[in-house]
Amino acid sequence: MVTIEASCVIKKPKEKVFEILRDMESYPSFMRDVKNLKVIKSLSDTKFITSWETEIEGAPVNWKEEDNIDEPAGIIKFNMVEGYYQSYQGIWHVKEWHDGSKLTLKADFDWGIPILEEYVGSVLKKKAERGLTGMVLAIKNKAENSNV
Secondary structure, X not given: OEEEEEEEEEOOOHHHHHHHHHOHHHHHHOOOOEEEEEEEEEXXXXXXXXXXXXXXXXXXXXXXXXXXXXXXXXXXXXXXXXXXXXXXXXXEEXXXXXXXXXXXXXXXXXXXXXXXXXXXXXXXXXXXXXXXXXXXXXXXXXXXXXXX
C-alpha cells in the first residue's frame, strides 16, 4: 500500500473552502482530470455514494466511493467500494491556518498487483501524486479566484 499526501494553504476561511470541497458534483467544472462525478446514492445527510470518471494521462480511471462528511471537523473521509484498485481510501481535511485555511488530501492506494507494483510502482505513485496535487490546487484556485 502506498500513502500519498498533498496540501496547500488557501487565503480563504475554512468554511468557504469546505463549501467548495463538499460540492463534489461541481469538480468536473474546475478539475481538469475529473470528467464526471455524480452522487448516485444518499445514505444519510452526511454519507453518500459517488461515481467518479477521471482521466490520467489519457487513460480512463473510474470508481465508486463512499464519502462521509464531518463538516464541523472540516473532514471528508472516502473509501472506494467499486473500482480498478484493490483499495483506495483517504481523507480530505480543511483546518484554520493563520489568515486562511490549510487543505490536505491524504490517500492510501493498493493497486492490487504486487508484481506490477514491483516494476512500475514508482511511476504509479508519481502519477497519483500529480493527480492528488492537481485536485488540491484546483480547489485552492477556485477558492481564491471566486466570490465563494
